[in-house]
Amino acid sequence: MKKKVIIGLFIVAFILFSINGEFRESTGSTVNFGWFSLVPPVVSIILAFISKDVIISLFLGVFAGAFVLHLADGSILYAFIQSFLSIVDYSLSSLADPWNAGIILQVLTIGGLIALMTKMGGAKAVANALSKKAKGPISAQIITWILGILLFFDDYANSLIVGPVMRPVTDEKKVSREKLSFIVDATAAPIAGIALISTWVGYEVGLIKDGYEAIGQEVNAYSIFVETIPYRFYNILMLLFVLCTAVFLKEFGPMLTAERRARKYDQTNKEEINPAASKEMEEMEPAEGVHLSIWNAIIPIATLIVFAIVGFYVNGYNAILAGENTAIINLLKENPYSFTAIQEAFGASDASIVLFQAALFASIVAMFMGVSQKTFTWGQAVETWINGMKSLIITGAILLLAWSLSGVINDLGTAQFLVSLLSDSMPAFLLPSIIFILGSIISFATGTSYGTMGILMPLAIPLAAALSPNPEFIVISAGAVLSGAIFGDHCSPISDTTILSSMGAGVNHMDHVRTQLPYALLVGMITVLFGFIPVGLGIPIWIVLPVSMVVIILSVQLFGKSIDEEANDLEFIKSKEDLK
Template sequence: MKKKIGFIAVIGIFLILAINADFSGGNGTEVNYGLFTLVPPVVAIVLAFITKDVIISLFLGVFSGAFVLHLADSNFVVAFVQAFLSVVDYALISLSDPWNAGIILQVLTIGGLIALMTKIGGAKAVAAALSNKAKGPRSAQVITWILGILMFFDDYANSLIVGPVMRPVTDEKHISREKLAFIVDATAAPIAGIALISTWVGYEVGLIKDGYESIGQSVNAYGIFIETLPYRFYNFLMLAFVLATALLLREFGPMLNAEKRARENKAKDFDDFAVETSKEVEDMEPAEGVKLSIWNMIVPIGTLIVSAFIGFYFNGYNSIMESGENATIAILEANPLSFLAIQETFGASDASIVLFQAALLSSLVAMAMGVSQKAFTWTESVAVWINGMKSLIITGAILLLAWSLSTVIGELGTAEFLVSLLSDSMPVFLLPTIIFILGAVTSFATGTSYGTMGILMPLAIPLAAALSTDPEFVIMTTGAVLTGAIFGDHCSPISDTTILSSMGSGVDHLDHVKTQLLYALVVGVISCLFGFIPVGLGVPIWIAMPVALLVTVGVVYFLGTRVDEVSEDKLAEKN
């Protein structure tokens, strides 16, 4: 009943405000949406928490944004009808984008790959091997953290691989699915965003280059990117936070309750907490008679990683040779295998297409291995692959609506409106902190770190250069844009990596968001108070970063409550 009342209240308030809205600008012709630019993300996020249904919440977020856009030049009834039609248009536009289509194909294909590896016993063999290494909750979480770091080259690949691989291990060690999803999510974008070679680097370097050119400076953009790394407080502090909670076995907030619940249940009871979409993959036991071998997962996953690296290189190489700058082309022609050449090609590659191709190749390898081991025939292997894809169809639907929401938010100018609220006047030393917070709020509301970086970077670099002549100040502000965008994206319920992490870990999406949110906010606050504010005041980074790391560990130790391993004997007594 409370959910229904809350749902009706949100929609009712929105409709009343919309009917009385005045979008006319100062000259009578310019459209000024004002606070209504915040309607789509607010509706989507609030309803997601009220209804617990991400699909409906995202749909109504897109619908409300389209309604506001049409209400500016139509009456209520026409705007309502046009808004519904626009939702369909936004979905079609999102799906027609090659990048988005590649991401959906990649997601579905990796779902099929996971099903194949499960059927030939690879997943179970790896889980058994890792279980031998993982003696308890502490080591199981550390192993998950290490695997997440090893998937540094792409955040999507991290979210889709680490969760399903480690899920049986963490279940056996009585670690909650919520904690698994948090570790996966915390080692996705935070790692990919600071990796020296990843699918993120090219985009970040390109934004830095354009930002410096806007103030009349020609710089080595990759060099500036390297210089921003010490100022990426949230990324490094989040990695330290995850490791600290694992080693100390201390939790607080909603995660503490989730972990206590997990410790008190046998591994077989974990299915009670799994989302329906993950059960199709989980229920696919190895084919009868198949000999369990870790190579049945190592070979397909190794193929995925190796082919992805090769694909990043050649895809980026071809892109640069076709339409790249002369200087970059010269680097590839002079020394095509140098570190700089590899970095440039990785940055110029289309990650969505490359990872789809790599997943497809890996699936074929897994099929061939299964057929050779008589786990299934070629016809049956295709059926297994497609069945695995079905388990992630809902993920594709959520991503499609999330992208549609991002489009309507862009048309309303939500991010620009948020920027205008804070950029009029500010103390100089607070600029990096405010940029970090603004990036976090914007990416949380929009669900995209890429979009937030693209909007804020052209504003942040000129603003920093105008307020201070110190080149280091511009660099720390640039770092604030990049890490602030990741902070907001990390804890946003409409972020694609947040969605993929919950799906891959087999936990309800909203449960993942609720348990992760407090942790992300704590690390974000530490990043401001012990990171950006001190360096803005002139404290050297070699002092600020160690202090921030110590504070992070201290917060886990003093605020957290220890959640010890529960022995099987005690579990047997309770059950």
Template sequence: MKKKLTWSLILTTFFLFLPQTVHAEEVQSSLANSIGWMTLIPPIIAIILAFVTKNVVLSLFVGIFSGTIIMQFYNDTNILMAIFNGFMDIVDYILNSLADPWNAGIILQVMTIGGLIALITSMGGAQAVAESLAKKAKGPISAQIITWALGILIFFDDYANALIVGPIMRPVSDKMNISRERLAFVIDATAAPIAGIALVSTWIGYEVGLINDAYQSIGQEVNAYGVFLQTIPYRFYNILMLLFVVVTSLTLREFGPMKKAQERARDTGLLVDETSEVETGDEEQEVLNKEKASIWNALIPIGSLIVFSFLGFYMNGRSEILSGDNSMLAQTITNAPLSFETIRETFGASDASIVLFQAALISSIIALVMGVTQDLFNFSKGIEIWVNGMKTLMITGVVLLLAWSLSSVMNELGTADYLVSLLGDTLPPVLLSSVIFILGAIISFSTGTSYGTMGILMPLAIPLATALQPGNPDFVIMSAGAVLTGAIFGDHSSPISDTTILSSMGAGSNLIDHVKTQLPYALAVGTISIVFGYLPSAMGLNIWIILPITFAATIAMVFILGRKVDTTEQS
């Protein structure tokens, strides 16, 4: 039945291309205007197929293929040639995605951290950490709270969060019989949501830069970082999602597919759905000498990863700023190299993909030397373990490449532009922030990128909010906050988002199972963000009154919808 449905979806998509033809000059002016809603076909196909087949690679490939066919067909090509040329174009998109320095850095970072984790595991470090944490984690409540706390501590980058917390907490979580879907959710919910609002992170430069550019476009000079700080109380989704994790962890209350996953883990002992394939290459690494297993075999390499990441963010960002055109900022960094402003600006200007790869490589060398000096393995064996650890994450690299390629196809089709055009020219001020939040969520869910969504909406949101309520700076700040948090909401829920992919990989969960269980939670928190957050704010209610109300609504929702599932107790 599933196979028939899959092929029906593919064939239906192909035939949708046939009714219209558009001349080349019309395509060149604006493809999104020419084909309208058909720009949504690639992400819709990819997402539907992912849920139907649970095969992410196939789903992303078909999504890309449908997009390349659309572009070929609307370039005055017949359908057969469109199919042929569209297939050939797929290779170009994948090659271009791999050739992008940022993407290449992420792939190298992911694989290198995979090798590092393999070394740590083989030295017994992961086992020792798990045993140590297990003594503190007396049950599923404390295990989840510790996972949440680790996610908060690694606030500086969402990728590092997903890649570090999962392998550390997975053995502890497994011992408490917590489903891998639940672990993936806790990891994912403390990745982008905390990195997006952290005072210093790899996100900060991009977010502050967008705010500054948007204000300059309407002729206003502002302290962009100050505006960023003012948006934090309006980042309802980020704040409420962090609260939601704590409340559900403390009460053990679940609802929807997550409740079923937790009940499955409790009743059958199956941490993952036996009908689902875990695409992460999750394999047990042999501990070479259990008697020499030490917590320091994990703490030193992972601590090195964090320390060298911080140093790398500073040095890389500093170099970028000093070689740039902003002489005032360069002077500030030179005069006050360790000030908060300098650290903030250097972190924001750094290339996180390269820095984390470099830090992971140095940490891998440290782990390798530690293993050799402890006579756990020789250099040849250590390198073999490291390479095998990289191999286990090869499928993650493939999924990321396909997700980025799909994003490129949608960028050329103008998917985001079409969605933005749906906003219309007139909108009641009271609905602006809510609509921006929803539109940001739809775009980032469809494209799998929060950065891209922020870049599209911020230049529109601030001028529009200023025009609708010219004398109300809080209204403009609220709208900017809606852009930033709406983008994270959609990205957090999307099966083609890199952070979603990495979180499921780190937890050892099936990607689609992770999305299916997480999506209702994201929608619930997103709904509260609108109903109890953005609508009252737009009506003029004070933000410091609204925040406690949203907290109360989130807690009430957990108790109303949720039912307690203690995975350590048999039903």
């Protein structure tokens, strides 16, 4: 109730503020909304902090922006009514865009494919096969890390599969459950966010496309997405950090205490206080009595990847031939399979359509496999597929609202106002770092990467374009949005993947947050100091990325302490008390 009151007071304050004075300057048919153009993102961000609900925050952000737009043309009552109608209009126009529709279909279809593979026991079979290779704490952690990377296509699937499968193995090898949950969490969103094919790609690509359209540029958004990958410092450095701590067997902070405790005490009887998402766990379980086979995962995923690669080429090839660039057309006709030709074809392809087609075809293959193995009937296969799609409906809702927010921001001229406000006052080299930090704060407060990306991307790309004429600078800034959103989400105690990771590993949720946070903050700090600031200054990525990776390795060696070293008695006493 208190939360609702705060939200209501905030909305009332906003309305009173809106009608309390002049918020526009009319010059002919042009309306300059000035500071009021910031209303949609500010409302979304502030409400995200208050409500911790990205759906409500984005919805009210769109409403607030529409209210400002219509208040310029009529009374308060008129603006209030039209604002609700505008939300529908923005949503319909977003969904009517073939690109956006393709992205939503792609995301939902991949969710259905994941459900089919899970019911056939494919994902669990792969995990079981890898777990048998564990010989000690080092190999157990590395195998958990590898398994997390192999489940690149979805962060939820990663969190819900890797933890439960590897928990008996890491218990046996005396790896703490806190460390297990950290590895699971650190290979969920970070790898899904940079994977070329995943449930994240469509959303990220769609936001990039909208951002470039805001500055009047028509680009192949998927190609831009690929270009941002080297600049996704947090994702890359966190994956390396996890590997280093496993190989060197060095930890620091609360994780060191947890690991030393695990080496000395039996943790198999620890109480698992993680009721959250139990429904999702049940849905991720294979069908009863199914024979676990790794091919039930390998074949559908391989089908998805191969069909997508072929589809990118064919779709792009046809698009180029239908165009007017004679030089590229001649290149494709004369050397269709050269590296340059393939690169051009991939760049011209429609990723939303191709990935949807690939996921649909892979789903049909998975259905045939499941039916032929008598895992389920055709009716059950379709039902499983649809249930998998249902699990990602919330993603579709966030997509629509994020696109709608982007639309109202564009109509208000928010980006143009920020450009005029900041282009002469902010050093260009600091923009990627500021974007990363702001994204981290929003994501931490809301517990979601998606909403943060939707709020910041429409603002970051126009700002970057105004501050620097270098196209690479825009790519860096887009990468900062995507990296910052994942960093904050990784730290946040209310993040879905944080909750699912602790639950899957069988560890107290706040113990997971407490042990993981120092690691995430260290990698985040290195991301800014040795990643975004240097590339903002113009240092080439081929220098910055290796240097930042070396810093990660040295940090583990410098700050980490060997787990095998005897801890002081006080540490063990406290650890023993934790077990009670």
